[in-house]
Amino acid sequence: MAKHFHVNTPLLESMGMSKRVGTTVYMKMENSQPAASFKIRGIGHLCQQLARQSKGVVCSSGGNAGIATAYVARKMGVPATIIIPSSSPQLVVQRLQDEGATVKIVGKVWDEANAEALRVAEAEGLTYVPPFDHPLLWQGHASLIAEVAASLGPSVKPGAVLVSVGGGGLLCGLVQGLKDVGWTDVPIVAMETVGADSFNAAVKAGRLVTLDDITSEAKCLGAKTVCKQAFEYSQSSELTIISEVVTDQQALQAIQTFLDEERVLVEMACGAVLAAVYSGLIGRLQDEGRLPTPLGPLLVIVCGGSSINLEQLSSLKEKLQT
Template identity: 85%
Template sequence: MGTTAKQFHLNTPLVESVCMSKLVGTTVYLKMENSQPSGSFKIRGIGHLCQQFSGELKGVVCSSGGNAGMAAAYVARKMGVPATIVVPSSSPQLVVQRLQDQGATVKITGKVWDDANAEALRLAKTEELTYVPPFDHPLLWQGHASMITEVAASLGPNMKPGAVLVSVGGGGLLCGVIQGLKDVGWTDVPIIAMETEGADCFNAAVKAGRVITLDDITSEAKCLGARTVCKKAFEYSQCSDFTIISELVTDQQALLAVETFLDEERVLVEMACGAALAAVYSGLIQRLQGEGRLPTPLGPLLVIVCGGSSIDMKQLTHLKRKLQI
């Protein structure tokens, strides 16, 4: 990124978790993307993409049930251009309110993200707005890669992770992490890609050996709710240069992980982020070691705490009731 370009994202803390380290038997480092100004990692890629187009930017339109929309609205406000965010009807009222607080125009269209996205693409044409994709664009991945560069700088030259733990929705974070691992020369570090059952477009593609579209999103982790994973994420899963382990947890496990994380680390994240945390709390890491799919002993575990703007205590209580926890 040029020295003159204003950076919208923060260099987020890399925090050691004593509680999680005890559980997995190796040091666990948390990359706290929840502390970004927009509440999630999305601001890295979206900020980077908007900067590249800043010359011709009249306004932006983004389709998102949450985090990408928040990032686009934040960046647009900072750049002094209007933002229209198209969200599906499944988005919590809390998200709509937060988007409006950022000064964005919110349009509610369809039931799932794919419906909202079709409307965003239409508006980009008719209103002459710049379309900001939530996860499927090389500039996004390039922006997201900066989090791994920061981790490498924090850990220093003599240390690298034993594995990286990420949540997968549409695959933008996964592509960014892989790009980042390439940038710092850590291509041999395995990646554990986590989804919830019912929002598992990446896992379904890996199993089928081709990109497939889910009939519906049945998980409560709405921010993982893309019905089709981006092609690049799938291509990485088929490529022998990287070890990508695709795993699923239940909504209940993801929500319990959110609660445990709140208790232990004093941070509230959304269920989409809970999917990655659940790999630690549910014993999945040890299971993968037992199956020989992760090394024993394992080097430090890097957990991307991707964040989330669609959660508050009221929403947490609602989810607990709904999932009968």
């Protein structure tokens, strides 16, 4: 049995991004995980803890969490049922089937697929794998920061960590990881797209908010309510979490620039974090005094992307550039 399912991903310096923000930018390349995203860290950890004797796992996901669950289940020799909303691209369905999972399409958004996953878990006695809201997931995701700290060495600490927020699982994992290595004074810039901004809505309202609908093309950021722990961290006086929102157009522009400069294609959900650099947001936060000047090295979590290919990129361009 493998010690864990994830790999220690490369930490690369980006010349293009560094030039834009005037400080070194390191990219944590989670897109190079076996299931193409950071999700494998938490889901692998959770399944090892909860699903060893399971007669099967069930996960609700429009993309990366489902693919990570299907991958882990295949490696563990456990059957997987993945329930996805109808908004998920066909290439995700194909990828899930290639991993040997049973795919069911239920509802229009993740929340509806999730209600079905909980029902199936109960009815069929399967292990439910939550895509973002579970302490074991956060524990698994925290390994990302441990790797960064080991790569940078004791003399270097990030000036800020940039991350995309969907349901908030990665954000919770990063906070835990920062605590583990003693970096709680490092600010986190949490990025979402307009129309998939449940974290930003909660931060603004001072309480959890449920969005009416997910209208962003960044479907993988599409949880209508962010997890409670992520919101609580945003309210904590010990942490600095800056919540910001970009448009779908900015996220799309960012993935195209990233493809040109770094020769890597990532999905819209990841474009949200890249847009923080490419759209000049970091400079604006410095001007507003919300990030320090000068700024220490930036850590950008390139969270991944299994729901994108060139065809999908072309259709996004057509949709968003009208």
